[in-house]
Amino acid sequence: MKYNIKVTKSKESGLSSVDFDNIPFGRVFSDHMFTADYIDGEWTNFEIVPFGPFSIHPACLALHYGQAVFEGMKASKTADGQALLMRPEMHARRINNSASRLCMPDFPEDLFVEALHQLIGLDEAWIPPQTGSALYIRPFMFANGEFIGVAPSDTYKMMIFTGPVGPYYPKPVRLIAEEEYVRAVKGGVGEAKAAGNYGASLLPAKKAREAGYDQILWLDGNEFKYIQEVGTMNIFFVIDDTVVTPATDGAILKGITRDSFFHILRDKGYRLEERPITIDEVVQAHNAGKLTEVFGAGTAAVVAKVSDLTYRDQEMVLPPLDENSVGTILKREIDGLRAGTIVDTRNWMVPVSKMVTA
Ligand SMILES: Cc1ncc(COP(=O)(O)O)c(C=O)c1O
The missing domain is CATH 3.30.470.10 (Aminotransferase class 4, branched-chain amino acid transferase, N-terminal domain)
Structure with missing residues (x-):
């Protein structure tokens, strides 16, 4: 000590x-x-x-x-x-x-x-x-x-x-891409876990719920074109067997689950791209049958599967996750590490040393 x-x-x-x-x-x-x-x-x-x-x-x-x-x-x-x-x-x-x-x-x-x-x-x-x-x-x-x-x-x-x-067993999440409000802009405080970010998200989240959705897909504040996050999670897409997540740009929280996923995905040999991704690209991938998974990543849920995503007048319905889905594999790995049932090869898990007893 x-x-x-x-x-x-x-x-x-x-x-x-x-x-x-x-x-x-x-x-x-x-x-x-x-x-x-x-x-x-x-x-x-x-x-x-x-x-x-x-x-x-x-x-x-x-x-x-x-x-x-x-x-x-x-x-x-x-x-x-x-x-x-x-x-x-x-x-x-x-x-x-x-x-x-x-x-x-x-x-x-x-x-x-x-x-x-x-x-x-x-x-x-x-x-x-x-x-x-x-x-x-x-x-x-x-x-x-x-x-x-x-x-x-x-x-x-x-x-x-x-x-x-x-x-935390969230039911699959219904998402709406937000085009009126923004969560964060470059140069703002989106990369900080600042209390005010969450206060500012409450009204748009309430409106989304009233419209029948569970969470908001946040888009960038300049063009409402680039995808940022989902609710209070980072977002991942699986397009054509490649896992894609938005690159952080100052407006996106650098999630620790997101970072853990990068390590797990690379270790398991997945193709991973961390880059700007537009809502138009997601729509096109869906229309071409190449969008197989969308999920949120964060400490609370680990993986929150997206069941459908609405952008303007198009509702994109995603297939359900199965045992071999990327989201399922990632959640299993994190849950297993937390429970001590998967060997911690990355030295992430820290045993609590009992310095004071109750
Ligand atoms: C806005 C936002 N994005 C992403 C995340 C996911 O971060 P983490 O994986 O560190 O929980 C959180 C939760 O902490 C968050 O509040």
């Missing part, structure tokens, strides 16, 4: 009231959380404390000007009870990339990972043992300066809390 993280254990665990077979997503929280403060140019007050609300000043800068970034990751458990993190250093790096774009300070990446080990180790019993279930981990950083003024805060808070989530 390099850092001195002070631990105050909760007096009572909430665990006994949780039904692991029936967990509402995002509404159940584990016993402890990690907190740190950025004061006078450095990070300090590293603590694990009982999970709970805290007070903030009404002028808290994050509430007014949106200096807030976050991460989303999962801890899983093998059949013999070993808790695992997947590529935690990638999340440590990405929250700093996000923070940097929002003019927020770097958080030491080794402290981020150490805090995860201590927090998850302490609340290990909250990792659901059921296949496909996991402990969702939510690290976030926000400006807590107490003044009104559009300027970077001089103080920040970093926190990490967790909560068990059940298996």
Whole structure:
């Protein structure tokens, strides 16, 4: 342990009231959380404390000007009870990339990972043992300066809390290509996991749902021509046996699942193209019978299969995924790594070292 993280254990665990077979997503929280403060140019007050609300000043800068970034990751458990993190250093790096774009300070990446080990180790019993279930981990950083003024805060808070989530078996997703609203533009904050990006997506997502679709296919903000992402996931197409995903250009979040897929696809010998892809190309591929799969990629679902995609007045219906579909193979690999049933040849899975016990 390099850092001195002070631990105050909760007096009572909430665990006994949780039904692991029936967990509402995002509404159940584990016993402890990690907190740190950025004061006078450095990070300090590293603590694990009982999970709970805290007070903030009404002028808290994050509430007014949106200096807030976050991460989303999962801890899983093998059949013999070993808790695992997947590529935690990638999340440590990405929250700093996000923070940097929002003019927020770097958080030491080794402290981020150490805090995860201590927090998850302490609340290990909250990792659901059921296949496909996991402990969702939510690290976030926000400006807590107490003044009104559009300027970077001089103080920040970093926190990490967790909560068990059940298996995510999304039904195939109905997609609509969005031509009124945009998620992100080049030069904006689309590549950051900034809180404001998600706030801005709520209205278009609501309208899409009212029109009968599950998610939005986001197009670029200049020409509404280049494909960016799907909902809050990266997107993959299989065209003529080649896996194609949009190249990141500053407006697309660099998903960690996306990156893991690249490694798996290359290892398995698939043809992979990371390049700009237009909605017209997708329509043409579909019309020529060459578009065999469309799926979203992200931590929550791993793979979310697209059943149909509507662009203007054309609805493109995709065939169902089968055992040999690229999306199925990718999901199986990630799920197997998380469960410890597939050998981790890439050193992605990090056993949680239990530094503090509950
Ligand atoms: C906008 C957006 N795109 C893509 C992703 C997928 O990223 P990851 O695979 O790191 O979860 C996420 C989820 O984090 C997201 O919020």
